[in-house]
Amino acid sequence: MTSEEKQRHLVDQLLKGECLVVRLGHRDRQPPGRRPSHPWNGHGSQVPATDPVAEQPSFGKAGASGYRGAAMETLVRVTDLSRRFGRQLALSGVNLTLERGEVLGLLGPNGAGKTTCLRILSGNLAPSSGRVEIDGLDLARQPVPAKRRLGYLPERPPLYPELRVDEYLSFCARLRRMPSARVRGAVEEAKRRCGLEDAGRRPIAKLSKGFRQRLGIAQAMVHRPSLLILDEPTEGLDPVQIREVRTLVRELATDSGVIFSSHILPEVQAVCDRVAILHRGRVVYGDRLVADHETRVWRVRLAPPRDAVSLAALGSVEEASALREDRYRVVLRPGASSEDLARDMAGAGLGLRELTAERSDLERVFFDLVGAGDAA
Amino acid sequence: MIGTIASREIRGGLTTPLLWVLLGAGQIVLAWVFLQTVERFSGLKADERVASLSLELSLNLFGLAAVVALLAAPLIAMRMLSGEFRDGSFDLIGASPVRLGEVVLGKFLGVVALVTPLCLLPALNLALLSGSAALDPGLFAAATLGLWLAALLFAAVGLYASSLSAQPGAAVLAAFGILLLFSVVGEAEAIGAKGLSLFGWLAWNEHLFWFLLGAVRVSDIAYFLLFALLFLALTHRRLANRRLG
Numbered sequence: 124m125t126s127e128e129k130q131r132h133l134v135d136q137l138l139k140g141e142c143l144v145v146r147l148g149h150r151d152r153q154p155p156g157r158r159p160s161h162p163w164n165g166h167g168s169q170v171p172a173t174d175p176v177a178e179q180p181s182f183g184k185a186g187a188s189g190y191r192g193a194a195m196e197t198l199v200r201v202t203d204l205s206r207r208f209g210r211q212l213a214l215s216g217v218n219l220t221l222e223r224g225e226v227l228g229l230l231g232p233n234g235a236g237k238t239t240c241l242r243i244l245s246g247n248l249a250p251s252s253g254r255v256e257i258d259g260l261d262l263a264r265q266p267v268p269a270k271r272r273l274g275y276l277p278e279r280p281p282l283y284p285e286l287r288v289d290e291y292l293s294f295c296a297r298l299r300r301m302p303s304a305r306v307r308g309a310v311e312e313a314k315r316r317c318g319l320e321d322a323g324r325r326p327i328a329k330l331s332k333g334f335r336q337r338l339g340i341a342q343a344m345v346h347r348p349s350l351l352i353l354d355e356p357t358e359g360l361d362p363v364q365i366r367e368v369r370t371l372v373r374e375l376a377t378d379s380g381v382i383f384s385s386h387i388l389p390e391v392q393a394v395c396d397r398v399a400i401l402h403r404g405r406v407v408y409g410d411r412l413v414a415d416h417e418t419r420v421w422r423v424r425l426a427p428p429r430d431a432v433s434l435a436a437l438g439s440v441e442e443a444s445a446l447r448e449d450r451y452r453v454v455l456r457p458g459a460s461s462e463d464l465a466r467d468m469a470g471a472g473l474g475l476r477e478l479t480a481e482r483s484d485l486e487r488v489f490f491d492l493v494g495a496g497d498a499a
Numbered sequence: 500m501i502g503t504i505a506s507r508e509i510r511g512g513l514t515t516p517l518l519w520v521l522l523g524a525g526q527i528v529l530a531w532v533f534l535q536t537v538e539r540f541s542g543l544k545a546d547e548r549v550a551s552l553s554l555e556l557s558l559n560l561f562g563l564a565a566v567v568a569l570l571a572a573p574l575i576a577m578r579m580l581s582g583e584f585r586d587g588s589f590d591l592i593g594a595s596p597v598r599l600g601e602v603v604l605g606k607f608l609g610v611v612a613l614v615t616p617l618c619l620l621p622a623l624n625l626a627l628l629s630g631s632a633a634l635d636p637g638l639f640a641a642a643t644l645g646l647w648l649a650a651l652l653f654a655a656v657g658l659y660a661s662s663l664s665a666q667p668g669a670a671v672l673a674a675f676g677i678l679l680l681f682s683v684v685g686e687a688e689a690i691g692a693k694g695l696s697l698f699g700w701l702a703w704n705e706h707l708f709w710f711l712l713g714a715v716r717v718s719d720i721a722y723f724l725l726f727a728l729l730f731l732a733l734t735h736r737r738l739a740n741r742r743l744g
Contacts, residue, residue: 208744247593249742270596281591283507285514297503298595342591352594 196223198350198380199244204253206239206404213239214404217253221380223349226372228395229384230489236404237384238278241354244382245275257350271300274348278355280339284328288319288338291327292345299346309345316371317341333364340368344375351381357390369394388489400489419455420481421464422446426474437471439463452481500597504605505612508579512613517574525567525617526624532563533624553635557711560621561642565707568617568650569682573674575613576657577667579606580734584665593742603658603735610654618647638713645710648723649703653678655730662737678703 199221206214214236221227229237242248244255246262246269255262260269283291292310301309314320317337322330330338336356343351353372357365372381372394385391391398399406423434427449434443434451439459444452455464461478468475512518536559540552550558583589592602622643628634660674661667685702699705703726706719 206744242590245590245594247590247742248744267596267598270594273594275590275594277587277590279587281586281588283511283588285511286507290510294503294507295591295595298500298592298597300500300596 197221198223198225198258199382200254200256201244202254202256204240204243204255205251206236206243206248207251212404214243214250217401217404217406219399219406221350221382223380224376224378225397226376226381226383226395228391228398229382229401230386230388230391230398231401232386235401237386237401238354239404240401241275241352241382241384242277245273245277245352246270247275247277271346272348273350273352274299274343274346275352276339276343276354276356278358280335281342282327282335282338284326287324287326288314288330289323291338292341295342296345299348301346309347313341313345316344316374318367332359333361336360336364336368340371344379347378349379351375351379353381353383355385356383357385357387365390418480419457419459421453421455421461422477422479422481423451423453423464423468423475424449424477425451425468426476429473433471433473434468437464437467439467449476500601501605501608504592504597504602505608508606508609509612511578512575512609515578517578518613518616521567521571521574522616522620525564525571525620528567529560529564529620529624532559533621536560537628551635552632553638554712556625556634557638557642557713560624561646561711562707564618564621565646565649565704567620568614568646569653569678570675571617572610572614572650572653573657573660573671573678576606576610576654576661576674577670578661579609579658580661580738581664581667581670582661585667599735599738602738603731607654607658607731607734610658611651614650614654615647618643618650621646635713641713641715642711644715645707645719648710648720649707651727652681652703652723652730655727655734656681659730659734659737662734662741 197220199219201217201219204214204217205212217236217240219227229240231237239248243250244262246266249263257269257272260272262269283294286294289310292313293306296306296309297303314323317340319334319337319341322334322338327335327338336359340353340356343353351372356372357368360368369390372383375381376396383391383394401407425434429449429451431443431445431451434440434453439455440453441456442454446452453464455461461480465475465478468478533556536555537552540548540555580589583592622639625634625639656677657674660677661670663673664670681701681703683702685699685705700722703723706722709716709719
């Protein structure tokens with residue numbers, strides 16, 4: 124490959140947002156003096172030079188799909204957030220931003236610091252150092268106006284079992300300083316959006332787990348906050364309810380920013396626009412997710428007798444290796460799709476029996492970063 | 500906002516059985532003492548009576564009601580903070596645009612509103628005698644006021660203890676411990692420190708005694724209000740520190 128071809132190849136990959144390693148290499152070659160665009164704020168060089176958010180090492184994709192326009196409004200800005208519990212450092216130097224209309228997935232293994240981070244963002248916990256701004260308001264200095272703009276669903280929905288659903292939601296609306304005249308309408312709207320229309324008179328103590336979770340989301344959004352913080356909102360729900368919650372979160376993100384924590388990777392992929400991976404209290408990765416981004420690594424099962432060489436000879440395949448018996452691992456050429464692969468295999472008469480995607484890019488990155496790649 | 504928090508606490512308190520059990524048990528005990536006092540008094544000849552029926556009833560009935568309130572207030576207060584820490588529902592308040600002072604006052608008013616019916620029980624019992632005996636309503640009004648002020652102190656101590664732990668049982672025990680200390684501290688004078696009246700002043704029962712005798716003194720009112728405020732301030736401090744972990 125000539126240097127010109129290589130360059131074109133790199134640009135292609137960048138535009139498709141396909142390869143993190145490639146992108147980082149590209150960023151490293153930026154001319155000195157030019158500040159790299161930061162994936163967390165989407166403003167690129169507009170960030171002031173003194174902004175510590177821009178000083179941290181960045182991980183995101185700088186491809187065209189990675190940024191929205193400068194018109195995006197920064198809703199949350201977290202700067203150098205740290206939190207200690209005695210000697211244990213639960214969070215260290217966390218920087219992130221959230222735009223209005225965006226869903227940010229906070230991903231990480233259990234104990235990574237997700238809940239601590241969200242508790243700080245919700246104002247339930249004070250940081251040891253660092254700063255949280257919501258709509259430009261400092262959460263520590265102006266807690267009341269800042270908290271008016273947020274809705275928070277903790278890990279366990281904060282419910283009062285002795286109240287009825289309507290009573291509880293009215294209480295939540297009033298607690299968020301909603302004018303009395305608007306409370307009734309807001310409660311009805313929250314119930315409608317969360318599928319609780321028929322549950323208004325029911326005591327919370329008698330609700331099922333799924334309904335309690337929905338009620339937890341309803342209380343977080345009843346006052347129409349600009350920022351919604353949801354800590355593992357699908358925990359313990361059945362598949363149908365999980366799908367409903369995902370749809371609801373996407374719907375809510377049309378007029379608010381949402382921070383959504385989970386340790387379930389496909390869920391984050393399904394719901395979020397961007398992802399931040401927390402590991403041992405640090406943000407180790409931040410990226411924009413591309414919805415139509417297909418993995419390049421596939422696993423195939425062929426009718427024997429076949430070998431990896433016949434697979435590698437196909438036009439859409441860059442690399443093929445045998446796994447066991449009739450199973451093979453295939454890496455597609457950049458630009459090739461699974462459809463091309465299937466067509467090539469059928470054309471070559473390889474006897475295709477099974478074609479499945481290997482772990483998604485996010486999954487691969489996650490396991491690489493948290494150091495559990497072998498176990499996965 | 501204080502009203503919103505207080506009304507939720509009252510609603511929650513009325514829908515759980517605890518308050519009704521306390522009211523029922525308190526009424527049974529008070530009715531028994533009421534009956535015994537009246538019977539004993541009516542069995543005595545005129546020259547054997549050392550105090551009026553009103554005074555006898557005030558000391559016995561309101562004195563016992565104070566003990567009932569002392570036991571009830573921490574039990575009612577335990578679910579307001581400690582129970583919420585345990586269930587995670589305090590996160591709702593923590594993430595809401597509410598000042599901690601409003602939270603403390605709202606919760607305090609909630610406990611006071613739920614304890615107040617207990618403070619009215621002796622007066623309601625005495626209403627049974629209103630047509631058949633010449634009683635001193637002024638004395639009972641003073642005793643009711645004293646009992647209610649003592650209940651304010653118990654509620655504040657209960658709320659403070661409730662802020663100390665996420666285990667409601669431990670919170671109740673801590674409140675009983677503090678209140679017991681404030682009950683027996685007056686006895687220190689009898690043990691040795693004769694000249695020192697500070698311990699006597701610290702004991703809540705010494706101050707309530709004057710109300711039960713019909714004397715409403717500003718110093719006694721100030722005692723109950725000041726100590727209630729002190730424990731509310733400590734609760735506020737405790738909640739603020741909780742955010743720091």
